[in-house]
Amino acid sequence: MKPPPFSYHLPGSVEEAVGLLGSLENAKLLAGGQSLMPMLNMRFVLPDHVIDLNGIGALSGISAVEGGLRIGGMTRQRDIEFSDPVKTACPLLSEAILQVGHRQTRNRGTVGGSLSHLDPSAEIPAVCAAVDAEIAVTGPNGTRTIPFAEFPAGYMMPAMEPDELLVSVFLPSWKPGHGYGFEEFARRHGDFAIVSAAALIEAEGGRIKRASVTVSGVGPAPVRLRETERALAGQAGSEELFRSACESARGIEALEDVHAPASYRQHLAAVLSRRALVKAWSRIG
Amino acid sequence: MGETRKIALTVNGKRYAEEVEVRMHLGDFLRQQLGLTGTHLGCEHGVCGACTVLVDGVSARSCLMLAVQADGRELLTVEGIAPNEEELHPLQEAFRDNHGLQCGFCTPGMLTTLIEFLGDNPDPTEREVREAISGNLCRCTGYQGIVAAALDAAQRLKALKQA
Numbered sequence: 421m422k423p424p425p426f427s428y429h430l431p432g433s434v435e436e437a438v439g440l441l442g443s444l445e446n447a448k449l450l451a452g453g454q455s456l457m458p459m460l461n462m463r464f465v466l467p468d469h470v471i472d473l474n475g476i477g478a479l480s481g482i483s484a485v486e487g488g489l490r491i492g493g494m495t496r497q498r499d500i501e502f503s504d505p506v507k508t509a510c511p512l513l514s515e516a517i518l519q520v521g522h523r524q525t526r527n528r529g530t531v532g533g534s535l536s537h538l539d540p541s542a543e544i545p546a547v548c549a550a551v552d553a554e555i556a557v558t559g560p561n562g563t564r565t566i567p568f569a570e571f572p573a574g575y576m577m578p579a580m581e582p583d584e585l586l587v588s589v590f591l592p593s594w595k596p597g598h599g600y601g602f603e604e605f606a607r608r609h610g611d612f613a614i615v616s617a618a619a620l621i622e623a624e625g626g627r628i629k630r631a632s633v634t635v636s637g638v639g640p641a642p643v644r645l646r647e648t649e650r651a652l653a654g655q656a657g658s659e660e661l662f663r664s665a666c667e668s669a670r671g672i673e674a675l676e677d678v679h680a681p682a683s684y685r686q687h688l689a690a691v692l693s694r695r696a697l698v699k700a701w702s703r704i705g
Numbered sequence: 706m707g708e709t710r711k712i713a714l715t716v717n718g719k720r721y722a723e724e725v726e727v728r729m730h731l732g733d734f735l736r737q738q739l740g741l742t743g744t745h746l747g748c749e750h751g752v753c754g755a756c757t758v759l760v761d762g763v764s765a766r767s768c769l770m771l772a773v774q775a776d777g778r779e780l781l782t783v784e785g786i787a788p789n790e791e792e793l794h795p796l797q798e799a800f801r802d803n804h805g806l807q808c809g810f811c812t813p814g815m816l817t818t819l820i821e822f823l824g825d826n827p828d829p830t831e832r833e834v835r836e837a838i839s840g841n842l843c844r845c846t847g848y849q850g851i852v853a854a855a856l857d858a859a860q861r862l863k864a865l866k867q868a
Contacts, residue, residue, distance in 0.1 A: 425707035428727035428773060450771075457769040458750035461730065470727075474774060498763070522840025524757050524764045524818065609839040 423460035426467050430475045434558055434587060437471055442560050442583040444469040449585060451494060451533030454525045479532070479587060484509055488551075488592040493532025493585075497544075501526060509593045512550060512600040512618055516543040519602070522610045532586040538576050540675065541613040541637035543604070545572070549642035550618040550634040553591050559584035572641030598622045601699030603692040607679075613637045614680050615688035619696035621657065623704050628652045633666075633697065635689040638674045645669055645693060657701040666694040712776035716741065717785025725772045731765075732756040734772035735782060743783040743813050747842070754841030757814035758782050764821045783813035786820065795861040796820060796854070805854030807845035814841045819855050827866075829859060 429444075431437040441447055447469035450456055459465045473479060479494035482503050489509045491500070500506050500517045507514045520526055520534070520543050534544040535555065545568075548555070553568040557580050566579055573579040580586065594600075604616035615637040622630040631652040636642040651665040669689040674682035706726055713722045716739060725734055732749070735741045735758070747753035749768045756767040759781040786794045796819055799805065806812045815838060822829070822837040829837070834855045835848070843851060 422733070423728040423730065423771075425728055427708055428710065428771070430773075453769050453771075453774075454751060454766075457730065457771075460728075461749050461768065472771075472774065522754070523822070523837065524754060524766050524840050525751060525769070527763045528765050528769065609836060 423457075424463055424466045427469045429469060429471045431471060431473075432475050434476060434478060434585065437473060437476060438558055438560060438583065438585055440469070440471050441585060444471070447471055449473055449536070451536070452496065452529040453533075454521065454529040455533065455537045455539070473532075473585075482506060485590070488590055490588055490590050491531050492588050493530065493535075495531050497521075497526035497529045497531065497534070498523075500531065508596075510547070510551065510591045512602060512620060513544075513547045513591065515600065516547050516602040516616075516618065519543050519604045519606075519610075519613065519616065531589060535571075535589065536578055536580070536586050538572055538578050538641065539612065540575065540640050540642075541616065543602070543613070543616060543636070546616055546618050546634055546636035546642045547602075548589060548591070549636070549644055550620055550632050551591050551594070552632075553589050555586060556588045556590070557584040558587045563587065565590075569644075575640035594620055595622050597705040599700035599702070599704040601696035601703065603696045603699065605688055605692060615685050615692055617689065617692035617696040619693065619700040621652075621697065621700045621704060623657070623701075627654055627656050629654075631697075633693050635669060635672070635693055638669075638672050638685050638689045640675065643672055645672075645689075648693065652697075657697075659698060662694045662697040662701070666690045666697070669693050710773050710776075712773055714775050714778050714780060716780045717782060727771065727773050729772045730768050731758070731770040731772050731775055732767035734775070735767060735780075738772075741782055741784055745810055745813050747810065752842070753811070753814075754818065754838075755811050755814040757817045757841065759817055759821060762821070762824075764818050781817065781820075783816055786816055794820075795865060796823070796858040799854040799858035799861060800851070803854035803857055804850035805846065806850070811841055811843040811845075815843070815851055819858065823855070823859055823862060827859060827863060829856070831856060 448467035450472045479492045481492045548568045555566045599621040601619045604613045618634045620632040633645040647668040648665045670686045674685040676682040745755040747755035
C-alpha cells in the first residue's frame, strides 16, 4: 500500500501554513500522521498537497496559564503523558492519554491532530468536552476561539473552515483536590474505545458541588450527560446515587456498527459513567 | 517518479544522503532505497507494529511516517541493535534463549519497542511488559516467550550495568 502522489510542503510558521492552506486546492494538513498516514496508505484520501506541520516549533508546548492549561496543537501525546503540569492541572487528561493508542503512536500523535480528526471514540475530545475546553483556530482573518461544545459540527467534522488550522487548546482547571475518573471499554488494549466515560467531581462538606460526566463512542461526538450532572448536584456521593443518576445514559441516541449495536453502547454508557464517577468520588482529596 | 526531495539522515550510525519520493513512507525507504530489509512491513496502517523503528531514540511506526520527515534524524533499526557481527544484544540473546520468536516477522518491531521500553523502565513487571508490547502483533508465540524474554533481558541488562 502506497500513498498516492502529492506535493509536499513544509512551512516554518503558522502564517505560512495558513497561506498555503488558503491558496492550494485539495490540501491536507499532516500533524502526527497516526490517522492521516493510514488513510493515505489505504488511499482513503487523495490530496494534491500535503502540508506538514512538523516544522512549526511554535505549535508545540504545554504551559500553565491563568485558570488552566494551554496545549499547542502539535504537542505530542507522549509529552502529555509525561507532563507534570498536566498531572497537576488536568489529571483527567493524564489518565485518559494512556488509553490513546500505543507508545509508538503516542510518540508521534498530536493533540491537534486528534481534535481535528474528531473520531467519535477518541479520548482527547472526550476530555475536552468534560472540562469545557476552548479550541483556538487560526485562519486568514486571524485567530478565533471555539467552545468545545460547539466544536463538533457532525460526525468526524470539526466546526473549522477549510482554511483554518487548530493552533492550541485551553483546558480550564478544576479546583485542586477534585476527583476525576476515566473508564474505557475496548476489545483489546490500545484499540479504539467502543465507549469511554469521563467524570469530574468537586465536593464541599461531603456533598457534590459540581460534577461533569461525559461519554464518548456513543454518539457522533462526545456527549455531556446533563441530566446525570443535575441529579448529582448537592447530593452526598454513594454507589447507589451514581447508579441511579447514570441510568438516563441508556436513553442517549447511539451509533450502531459492526463493533457493537446501539443498545450495547447505551448499556456501556450507563455502566462506564457510573464507574468513572465512583472512581472520581474516591479520589477527592 | 513523482515529486522528490533530498534528505540526510543517520541510520544505525551510518550517514546517508538520499533523494526520496515525497510520498514514500519511511518503512519502504529503509527497505527499498537503503536495502535495510530487517524492518518488516505487516499491515502498513499502524496496527501490527512490525515496522517499529527508533527515531531519535523514541519508537515510531515507520509506515506512519514519510521518509522526508526523517530528514536530519537519527534512526535505529533492527540491524543496528547488535554491538557487532559476532555478538548479539542481551535482548536478542534473551529472545533466543526464551523462544521469543518463531517465524521472526514481528521480531524487529518487538526488539525496537522493547529497547525503548527497557530504557524507560529497567525493572518492569510482567503486566507492564504486556502493556508495552500491546501495539505489536505476534501470530506464533502466543506472546509467552516474548514476555519471558523481555523480563529476562531486563535482568541481563541490570547485571551488565552492575558489572
